[in-house]
Amino acid sequence: MVIGCDSHSKIKTFNMKKTTQLYEGKAKKVFLTDDSNLVIQEFKDDATAFNNKKKGTIAEKGIVNNAVSCKLFAMLEENGIRTHLVEKLSDREMLCRRLDIIKVEVVVRNIAAGSLVKRYGFAEGTVLERPIVEFYLKDDDLDDPLMNEFHAVALGVATLEELAVLKQRAEAINALLRKFFAERKLKLVDFKLEFGRHNNEILLGDEISPDTCRFWDLETNEKMDKDRFRFDLGSVEDAYSEVQRRVLDLD
Numbered sequence: 270m271v272i273g274c275d276s277h278s279k280i281k282t283f284n285m286k287k288t289t290q291l292y293e294g295k296a297k298k299v300f301l302t303d304d305s306n307l308v309i310q311e312f313k314d315d316a317t318a319f320n321n322k323k324k325g326t327i328a329e330k331g332i333v334n335n336a337v338s339c340k341l342f343a344m345l346e347e348n349g350i351r352t353h354l355v356e357k358l359s360d361r362e363m364l365c366r367r368l369d370i371i372k373v374e375v376v377v378r379n380i381a382a383g384s385l386v387k388r389y390g391f392a393e394g395t396v397l398e399r400p401i402v403e404f405y406l407k408d409d410d411l412d413d414p415l416m417n418e419f420h421a422v423a424l425g426v427a428t429l430e431e432l433a434v435l436k437q438r439a440e441a442i443n444a445l446l447r448k449f450f451a452e453r454k455l456k457l458v459d460f461k462l463e464f465g466r467h468n469n470e471i472l473l474g475d476e477i478s479p480d481t482c483r484f485w486d487l488e489t490n491e492k493m494d495k496d497r498f499r500f501d502l503g504s505v506e507d508a509y510s511e512v513q514r515r516v517l518d519l520d
């Protein structure tokens with residue numbers, strides 16, 4: 270049983286329970302609750318990469334990603350970024366405001382890696398003078414193609430005004446996260462954000478975790494994120510739990 274109170278809107282979360290399953294994604298399930306404004310995200314251990322071509326499980330990943338996401342969303346809220354987090358309910362469950370998800374994945378990059386290296390020929394590890402913000406269409410059937418504002422508006426997934434908010438919000442979040450991770454001896458290489466509409470507001474949704482970010486150790490540059498799973502680098506669980514340890518300031 271959880272008794273909680275949300276800081277902005279005084280949501281009563283007394284004994285909040287899952288009702289119908291709304292959706293099952295690659296890494297999470299989302300459930301309705303008795304309150305039509307609230308949903309519960311349940312984090313799974315299932316891992317996928319390369320748009321579902323590689324599948325597996327990472328033991329306790331759901332617990333790590335829930336803990337890390339809740340801590341980061343709470344930190345962002347404390348710094349004026351509105352998110353869907355209401356509160357952490359259990360090891361794997363996060364109580365969230367229900368969002369109408371905007372079908373745009375917003376990627377922010379501080380250091381060249383992944384598809385930036387493949388697409389544009391940057392050397393991996395190149396520090397970008399100014400962070401790059403990219404939009405991708407959230408559509409698995411199309412392999413989440415890279416798009417610009419013109420595509421997004423033509424597709425009707427967001428308005429120009431909303432896209433401007435996403436870009437500005439992504440840059441503000443990046444500044445807060447970079448500082449937070451630098452203090453914990455991690456380089457924030459790049460990450461993906463999702464946003465949604467809720468009562469005429471745009472809130473940050475989804476998760477921020479080693480599944481959706483690249484983290485390199487500040488001193489050794491060791492990869493401490495889903496790239497260890499993507500490229501069979503080994504010690505995947507150890508990397509996830511080390512990120513959790515640093516984010517939660519354990520020890």
Ligand code: UDP
Pocket residue numbers: 319374376382383384385413459460461480481482483495
């Ligand atoms: N990312 C994600 N989900 C996606 C695509 C990317 O969470 O569907 C994250 C990824 O973990 C990385 C960043 O966004 O931290 C940039 O990913 P990139 O475009 O380099 O693609 P990838 O190499 O992950 O396919």
